[in-house]
Structure formats: C-alpha cells, structure tokens
Amino acid sequence: MNDKHQELIPTPENYSLLTDLYQLTMTACYSGEGLAQKPASFELFARRLPNGFGYLIAMGLAQVLDYLEQFRFSPQALEALQQTEIFQGAPEQFWSLLAEGSFTGDVWAVPEGTAIFANEPLLRVDAPLWQAQIVETYLLNTINYQTLIATKAARLRDVAGAEASLLEFGTRRAFSPQASLWAARAAIAAGLDGTSNVLAAVKLGCQPKGTMAHALVMAITAVSGSEHDAF
Template sequence: MPDTALSLTSQDYSLLTDLYQLTMAACYVGEGIAEKRASFELFTRRLPEGFGYMVAMGLAQAIDYLEQFSFTSEQIAALQATGIFANVPDRFWEVLASGRFTGDVWAVPEGTVVFANEPILRIEAPLWQAQIVETCLLNILNYQSLIATKAARMRDIAGSATLLEFGTRRAFGPQASLFAARAALAAGFDATSNVLAAIQLGQKPSGTMAHALVMALAALEGTEDEAFQAFHRYFPGATLLIDTYDAIAAAERLADRAQQEKLSLRAVRLDSGDLVSQSQHIRQLLPNTPIVASGDLDEFEIDRLQTAGAQIDSYGIGTKLVTGKPINGVYKLVEIDGIPVMKASEGKATYPGRKQIFRHLEAGELKGDRLGLITESPSRHEQPLLQPILKQGQRSAPADSLETIADRALTSLHTLPDRIRRIHDPESVSPEISVELERLTEAVKRQGSREQGAGERGG
C-alpha cells in the first residue's frame, strides 16, 4: 500500500486509537485484570470560552463504532510487526482476535443541552475494552458536540431564516465534513451542500453556484447575463450568485428581465461586500426574491446583520461553523471492579463512582442540574438524563431519527433562560453535587491519602 493511502473504512476504526490505549490493554492482560468491570465517563471540564451550554451530539456514530469493534488478523499482524509489543503475553493477541464490545453504555440522548462536568456518556465494560475505545469516542463526540452547539447558537440567533451548511471544504478532513453536516442538521440547520452527507442521511442537498461558472461562461459565451441564462437552462429558477462583478448592476438587470420575461428566480446569493446595504438595495429591486448571504458568517455576524437591518432570508455558513475552539472532552475511569476511583490532580480532579444527571425543570424552564450517583432517585421536578443505550453490547432501543434529534435540540434549547442562551457574555450552569456524591468523594480522597502514605512508608 502506498504511504499516501490514508483511507478509512469501518473495519479500520479499531486501530483508530492512540498507542497507549493498546499498550495499557496489553498490560491489563498481562496482570490478569483485563476482564475486570470498569466504568469510564466522558465529559468536558469546561465549555469553550463564550459558550453558556453544550449540545450533546455524535452518539449514533459512537454506538455504530462500538457495535463494529473488532480486530482482524491483518490488523493484529500489523501491530505485531511494529515490534512494540514484543514482550506482551500471547494471551493479548488472543483477546484482540476474539474481542468484541460486550459492555453497557449509558448516554444523554443526542440534542440534549448539557454543561461542564456532566457526563454525556458512560462505558461499563471489561477494562481492556473500555480503555481501547476512549480515543475514538472522544473524537466522535467532541467534534459533533462542538458543531451542534455552534449550529444551535446560530439557529437561535437566525430565527426563522434558512440556515445552510457549507463547511465541507474547511472541515478537518473528509470524515469530519460528514460529521459536521450531520451535527448541523441535527441542531437546527435546514440543509447541507455536502452531497454524500445529505444522501446518506436521507436529505436533499442544497447549493447554488460558484464565481467560476460565471467567469468561465462570461468569458467564453459573452456576458454575465448569458452565464445566468445558461445555468437556468439546466437548473430552471436556481439561485444565482450575483456578486462576481457588480451585485447591484446584476440585480438591476435581473429585475428588468423579471418584468419583461416573467423570470422565475428562486433566490440570489451574495458572498462579499457590504451585505447590509447590498441586501437592502436588492430587496427594492427584487422584492419577491429571497436573498442568500455567505462568506465567513457566524452567530455574531448574523446578529450584527439583523441588528443593522440587512434584508437576508438565508445564510450559508461554512468555515466558522466547522472550525473553532474545541470541546475539551475527557474520558475518565470512575469505578473498577466495583471500587469507586477518582483523579486528584490539581485542576483536573474528578468525581468518583457511576453518576447520573438529574435535571430540574419547572413550567418548561431549566432551574438547575444535580450531579449524583446512579443509585440515587430523582426528586420532584427532576428527570434523569443518562439513559441505557447498549446492554452487553446490544442496543436497548433503535437509534433516533435526525428529525427526532433536531426536535429534541430545539426543545432543550428553549428550556434555557436567556442569560444562558445569549451569545454575548452568557452565563452557564454548574451542577449541584449531591450529598451522597460529596460523601463518596471525601471517602475516596481519604482512602487515596492512606494508600499514598503507605506507599511512601514502604518506599
């Protein structure tokens, strides 16, 4: 295989992991603890700067990954050929060869709003399995949750305007472009220009045209207007990109044609210049023609345009949707063989034990969250967010449709007070820590201190 071949198939995902996941798994096998039951929780320690909430997304792809988790003989041979595993027991290769994901998964349903330090997914599985899957789960859930959160913020600001996902060319790779399109649609966007993503998701792709077509046809066939006419011969009424040369002049000519020929025109698109003044002028020229705007847009620019009185009906959003500040998701061990554990590092401490998020809603509005142990019960007005998804590697329920997730995202967003939803200086929610979780945390800390002290004395 040439060294440029970096393709990715569903079978490759088991090796799509960091090396230390495999070396730790080999160590677990050697120490005889690989099959001990372990629980890991995935959460973010902090939201990206300027975010008041996060929209959980990517669960469907995470579950697909876990259901297909396995190692082929070719993959095992490739690992052996690295020489890195020369000293591991033969049993390690037997574990990989016969291994499938046999654990349980609890997760927050996709489209649900969550906050920092709230687990959106928990894996309960044999230790070696729960360890190896960390990297891929973080990759899937961190990125889709980021895109979904940004898309939800844009949907909230844009109101009833149409939102189009145009980010494929700026996404972090082909797979990321599919994840971004899905997350955007699930969080409130109306369509994507990514043809593969749209078809795989059962959607209709949406797009316009590029300046290249206008320049090519104008150069070879005479004028910008003839370029527009040529495009309409094959795609009648399609949206026209009118700012290749002079957007206002193009709109004036289209207005004349509309009067003379009863021109059918779905929309016009602007991709540069002063979008406020241009859209206002074009609205006067083409009062019944929707205006699409694109070009480095985000929720802040949409807000600015609307406040300034721009006459824009649709927004095509790419770069600032599919890139940006990452979701700092982490995946931490919280229980091993029934023993609660925690990380005590300064600034990175975690809470021990398997947990549940209890959401307090009254009259459809969020009043707060409580982080407690899985053994606790919800109080009045509370509902538990983490739901069982896989049991012994088998689905507990069918996957949600994209429409169901989008409805959930919209409903969840509307439970938030304005102070959390706003894009400028938003507030956030810190979950209340239950009394039982506080007690367990203190007990595990004391135990850790005793074990550390014993180790120091023994040394």
C-alpha cells in the same frame, strides 16, 4: 500514487487499530498485572465551558454504537501489530484478549441533540478495563467533532432566530470527506435548514441546498467581456 495512500480510509475491518498507541500499551500492561478484565467506567464530559458558552449539543452517538458493535481485532490487525515489534515483551494474555475479544460492555448516553452543561456526562462506558481503554480514542474523535459542529449550529440558530434560513456549506473545509458527512448531519440535527453536501443530503433524505460559486460569473465574464453582463 502509492497504493498505501488508499489504505488510509478506515473500514470496519481496521476499526480496532484506529486508536492511540498508548491505549494498546496500557492494555498490555493491564494484561500483565491481571487488571484487563476488571470492571471500569469511563465518562465523557467537559469540566468547564468558555464564558458565554453555556451549553453543548451532544452528537455522534449513532457512529459510536456502530463502531462498538463491530469492534474486534482481525487476524490481519493482529499481524500488523506484531510486525511493529513494539509488543515483543507483551504477555500472551494480551494477544489472547485481542484475538478473542469484542466489545461486551454497556453504553449510557444522552440522546443526540440534547443540551449538555459543564460536568454533565455526554456518555458513559461500563466495560472490562481493556475494552474501555482501547475504544476511548475513537469515541472521543467521533463525539468531540460532531458535538462541536452541532453546538455551533445550535448557537447560530439561537442568534439568527427561527425565521432565518441557515445552510451548512462546510464540506470543502471539513477535516476529511467522512468528516464532511458527519458535519452535515450534526448541523441539520442541531437546527440548520440544509446542506450543500449532495451525498449527505441524499443519505439523510433531504434536498441539497446551494447557490453558485464566483467561478460561474468569471466564466461568463470571459465570454461576454463584462462582469455586469454576466450578472
């Protein structure tokens, strides 16, 4: 396997590059126009919700704060950007911002697990324009996915009632191994009783939950000759 595949795992050292290209091209433009350090306020909210879908459960703030605390452009990240040759016309102030900058803004957010309705902000970032712009992509990715899972889990609990046992088994269909951990956390926080993801359960301090796969029945059937005997 190509070693480059191993580099597709995000780490704090390359967090700053985990953004959309246009966030950086806009930052270059802001730098050239003298706007980069102007104060800005970005809010994350849903304009409307589907019929019968009355609320969202906010989730993902912990990962947002971790990202912002570690946000900076390493020399390696800057070199990688320069090698793209996309920013050859960018002003020198652009490179200075990235080389010297870190997140210096403020974050206002509802606590994780809070029910949110249409046009109510889950989160607001007050920061210099260039910072608020670049971090937007990561914040949307983190908040949107975990809020989706938490909202689904809460609605399942609403329908099933307090006495039902509800478990999260989504690891094999999550977007990525990292997403599976975030999904397990969001589901449990929003009301599910446990997760089949062993690593997530260990990290969250709870007992992993599970049953068995049909492979066990098939294997015993192959030996015993009878599915009835396998059961």
